[in-house]
Amino acid sequence: MEADELLVLVARGDQKAFEDLYALVSGPVFGLVRRVVRDPAQSEEVAQEVLLELWRSAPRFDPGRGSALSWILTLAHRRAVDRVRSARAAGEREQREARRAHHPAFDQVAEEVEAGLEREWVRRCLDRLTALQRQSVTLAYYDGYTYREVAERLALPLGTVKTRMRDGLTRLRECLGGVA
Amino acid sequence: MSVFSRLRQGDLHSLAAPYALDALDPDERRRFERHLAGCDRCAAEVRALSQDAVRLAWTTTSVAPPALRDRVLTAVRNTPQDPAPGQDAARSRAPHLPPHVWGTEPPPARPHAPRLRPLFAPLATATAAAALVVAALFGVQAAQTQDKLDAERAQAREIAHVLAAPxxxxxxxxxxxxxxxxxxxxxxxxxxxxxxxxxxxxxxxxxxxxxxxxxxxxxxxxxxxxxxxxxxxxxxxxxxxxxxxxxxxxxxxxxxxxxxxxxxxxxxxxxxx
Known part of the structure; x- marks a missing residue:
């Protein structure tokens, strides 16, 4: 069964369906959170929050508004970004070391997983963006920087960064075509 | 519309892509979301851009640590689900959406939820933000039927969404x-x-x-x-x-x-x- 069908069952309180849904989405959720948050222990916490939120909010999901996986990954990304920003604000290194003392690092990395076709496709499409488009999009999405921070890091005016982000996403859409 | 507010509208429009990438700071995010609630064009645009952004997650898939599964499934067995929108009596009594849906206040406490490992980020912030994404992009709680105008606006937006689909x-x-x-x-x-x-x-x-x-x-x-x-x-x-x-x-x-x-x-x- 696909995530969309499972989520409908989960919305009715079906715990077995949630286990199946977990099997489908935990990898994408954890991978995305891990990419943004970086710290293994914090990534686990955020992923746990997102997956539990998925259980709680399932009854409110409207399948007409988009795919279940998009919904879940949108939630996961927002949570991951919120976490990485508050961690940065609080002094990243100190926190990471403090946590390492309590939680052994989880050393499984994304590269261990067999690269899917979609992954390769997105990477290729990212390569076709201009350098500024790509950097603007990836610094925001994968590294959790605000567009103001991106502008600072790239020494660009704010308006330029906003435009590069939009153009980057639009070109990505064109490159990926109608693949959902 | 004054020149000033028109400028501000234009300025807000340009935040659609940063918003879709979660690249706004909390203040701007809130301002943009207030704008989004009344701007059909922006809602359609944000939705399209957000779907583009989600595709970036395709490159990051990994394998979740096995212990995570046990913790999540244990928590799920002890966590009540939110009511479906139609059954939410509290919401139908209130003419307006609860503020936390729009990210300005933390959601009500969940007395029965099990205590999870402590978080660095205030949980309330993250939950409010998550609820908001859901409301803004997927209409999970966005059925604002406080009056006919809202209903018509919502319908126009839904039609625009269908029309905008590739x-x-x-x-x-x-x-x-x-x-x-x-x-x-x-x-x-x-x-x-x-x-x-x-x-x-x-x-x-x-x-x-x-x-x-x-x-x-x-x-x-x-x-x-x-x-x-x-x-x-x-x-x-x-x-x-x-x-x-x-x-x-x-x-x-x-x-x-x-x-x-x-x-x-x-x-x-x-x-x-």
């Missing part, structure tokens, strides 16, 4: 008596805008009800027509083969009680696979 396709049919049905549908979004034309006026106490026909399944109601207003149907699965309209008693029926007055095959708009 795979939106149109089809229509009419019988020899000129009774017609038209549809614009997006198979990827599972949504369709359906219009009727040339139907006989209905006697009092009767309505036109729209049904989704699927193989090996009972017809599923997609809603009731309100006069000649287009009906936005959602949750169409790809196996759907056709739409049918019947005349039913006021309030609609659980299953059709009469022969269809009009019907339309959905194959040409990407369904029936």
């Amino acid at each position: 795979d939106a396709r149109a089809s229509s049919d009419a019988d020899t008596r000129g009774r017609g049905i038209g549809v614009i549908a997006s198979a990827s979004e599972g949504r369709a805008v359906v219009t009727l034309s040339g139907l006989d006026a209905l006697p009092g106490g009767r309505v036109h009800q729209l049904w989704l026909m699927r193989p090996h399944a009972h017809p599923r109601s997609l809603g009731l027509f309100d006069g000649d207003t287009p009906l936005v149907a959602s949750g169409l699965d790809r196996t759907a083969t056709s739409l049918a309209v019947t005349v039913e008693p006021d309030g609609g029926s659980r299953q059709p009680t009469s022969q269809p007055v009009v019907q339309l095959a959905l194959q040409s708009v990407g369904f029936g696979q």
Whole structure:
């Protein structure tokens, strides 16, 4: 069964369906959170929050508004970004070391997983963006920087960064075509 | 509209892409979301850009640590689910959405939720933000029926969403008596805008009800027509083969009680696979 069908069952309180849904989405959720948050222990916490939120909010999901996986990954990304920003604000290194003392690092990395076709496709499409488009999009999405921070890091005016982000996403859409 | 507010609108529009990438700071995010709530064009645009952004997650898939599964499943067994929007009595009593849906306040406490490992980020912030994404992008709690204007605005936005889908396709049919049905549908979004034309006026106490026909399944109601207003149907699965309209008693029926007055095959708009 696909995530969309499972989520409908989960919305009715079906715990077995949630286990199946977990099997489908935990990898994408954890991978995305891990990419943004970086710290293994914090990534686990955020992923746990997102997956539990998925259980709680399932009854409110409207399948007409988009795919279940998009919904879940949108939630996961927002949570991951919120976490990485508050961690940065609080002094990243100190926190990471403090946590390492309590939680052994989880050393499984994304590269261990067999690269899917979609992954390769997105990477290729990212390569076709201009350098500024790509950097603007990836610094925001994968590294959790605000567009103001991106502008600072790239020494660009704010308006330029906003435009590069939009153009980057639009070109990505064109490159990926109608693949959902 | 003053020059000042027009400038500000333009400025806010340009935040659609950073918003879709979660690249706004909390203040800007809130301002943009307030703007989004009343800007149909932005909502459609943000939705499209957000779907582009989600594709970036395709490159990051990994394997979750095994211990995470046990913790999550244990928590799930002890965590009540939120009510579905229709059953949310508190919400239907209140004319406005609760503030936390729009990210300005933390959600109500959940006394029964198990204590998770402590978080660095205040949980309330993250939860409010998450609820908001859900509301803004997927309409989970966005059924704002506080008055007719809102309902119409919401419907216009829903129609715009269907029209904006990359795979939106149109089809229509009419019988020899000129009774017609038209549809614009997006198979990827599972949504369709359906219009009727040339139907006989209905006697009092009767309505036109729209049904989704699927193989090996009972017809599923997609809603009731309100006069000649287009009906936005959602949750169409790809196996759907056709739409049918019947005349039913006021309030609609659980299953059709009469022969269809009009019907339309959905194959040409990407369904029936």
